[in-house]
Amino acid sequence: MSLAPALRAEIVEALSRWELAGEAERLGGGAANEHWRIAVEGEERPWVLRRYHPRHDATDIAYEHRVLAYLEARDWPVAPPIADARGRTLAETDAGLWALFRWRGGEPAPPESPLYLQRKGALLALLHSDLAEAPDFGQRPGFGRADDLDAFVRADGHESVEALLDWYAGRDEARATALADALTRNREALATGGFAELPDQLIYYECLGGNVRFREDTVTALFDFDLTHRDARVADIARSLAVDCGVSAKRAGAWLAGYANLAQPRLNEDEAALIAPLITAAELWNTVLPLSIGSRWGNESQIRAAETSIDRRLALSEEAERVLAAVALQAARS
Template sequence: MNHSFAGKTIIATAQIRIHFDEPRNADATLIEYLATVSHRAIGGHVMDAFDETAFFLELGPDQILNAVEAAGFPCTGHLLALNSYENRVYQVGVEERGMLVAKFYRPGRWSDEQILEEHLFTQQMAELEIPAVPPMADDEGRTLLKHGPFRFALYPRVGGRAPDLESPDHLRRLGAFLGRLHQLGAAEKFAHRPALTPQSFGVDSAQFLLASEHIPDSLRSVYQGLTEDLLGRIERQWKLAEGFKPIRLHGDFHVGNILWDEYEGPRVVDFDDARSGPAIQDIWLCLSGDRQTQADQFCDLLEGYSRFHDLDPREMHLIEALRTLRMLHHMAWIGKRWADPAFPRCFPWFDDPLQWETHILGLREQAALMEEQPLPWPL
């Protein structure tokens, strides 16, 4: 089935374009860019191919709505771009069901086997009534759908607000969620998805950045020396935690992926970064503030967590190492996606020497933090 939604996509594009009531930020810029690309794709004037993801950038409203209809969901023509940098995610109006969320996967990042393994993980959660949001299956039971060159998945739309990380009650309930998630995550291993390690997030990220042209020449030797020192410190922290058991994780458990309902608690979305690693990776992202505040927050989280799963105290040594790895990986991720025009528009500061100086300062602070004692284990 293939339809033209030309009349409807004008409305959809207008919906996207009016999404600017608040001051501009990277997310707003991304939404504007997606609207622009979608509009150009209708007329066939998308930029020339520059790499393997060129056809991904040509994804426009007609392709999106045709793909959803081919999956068995007649569309109303309503289409709204949602905030997503790595993939393309849209809220799509469908007849009789209201709204669905369609997630189109960036090619070249995950294999079909890796995506299906992520889907299976969330389906296992749903079977145990762990409040994650798994993809919907079509009439043949498939969750990874294909339309032309595009791979996509459909999700029910769920609502909620961000949790209050200053609330002990919210933290205990988040801890209970993570305890249940990690109990399941420890029950078996990923066969296809990667692991979070100093090599994958640290060494590989630093090597990519140093081989690229993004680091200013005046800072390149400084960055090389600093990252070599940091990677040595990270390895030492890993040795202090030696013996911990890597488990299946959410992988990116920040507040933007947690939809809070005051009665039902957290509902967690976006397992796109699911991978194996230390359990503390899903916990430390919920900690903020000064050392004492983080210690108090951790105590509340652990109270809920320990009802369902045991956290290895040795993993406390990894918190600042993991924070450092996240900083390195984030900069490398932007650099690897720089050929996608959405990224220079959303992260215009990336090639600014001042920003690299700030990044280096942050990494130096991490070097000092890794020399401090880890957060205390609650008595």
């Protein structure tokens, strides 16, 4: 599909910051940021241009770029941002904030394959070991731990999740109440399990779906560190399970077996007991964040995504707690 002239002009201006010119093709898959594949005449390997969502600022993005630079130095197959002639990895134009990356190939794992689920679990265990040794970048601006959703909504002008729910109740009181009740149950479960006492470290939070690419048995790419921040490693595990395994004990068991086999330090029972409520916490985050973005930026598709979660996915997530709790404990004991 051809690009609108105004958008094409914005892309041309952004690429000029890297003294680059080429044909742009929009890439799908991003929930908030926008991406284009850039083909340059005479170059076999394309580039990827990203425009960040307006809720991101330069400080927040610089954090992501530091993590990518650290992982590249550790020989992880990431796509670090490309610096311009002045050493800057972020370009600002009137149309937004932009970064440029090199294309990395590979294919997503077969979604139903227990073998590849096990490999993805093992991969995250190894990644956690290296991320635990990273310099202390502090917490990423605009982010918090799984039990601190207030930090995520402040970027959209809300003082707290409760303030966001007050706004949403004026639009849909029944759904706002259902979401508030689910948040209360989850906060109580995390507090009872001692989540606040677990140490935090850098986490990926996107080791899922098509973000991990393979060529046969080789991992060729880890995409999208847009959500990297500090949290307990089990929060990262839970988000991967929520997306890649759903309520399937078989799939979760394969994934967790891969993680537990290579985790350093070993996954302990206290951590494992929190995986189930953290799966619901991940779905709550996946509900609150689009609701917050939609309220701030007038994005009805984001609000509809949050409502789908309230109506269907949150109930499935709480069902997954019951199904997967025993699977997680078994992985820690094996």
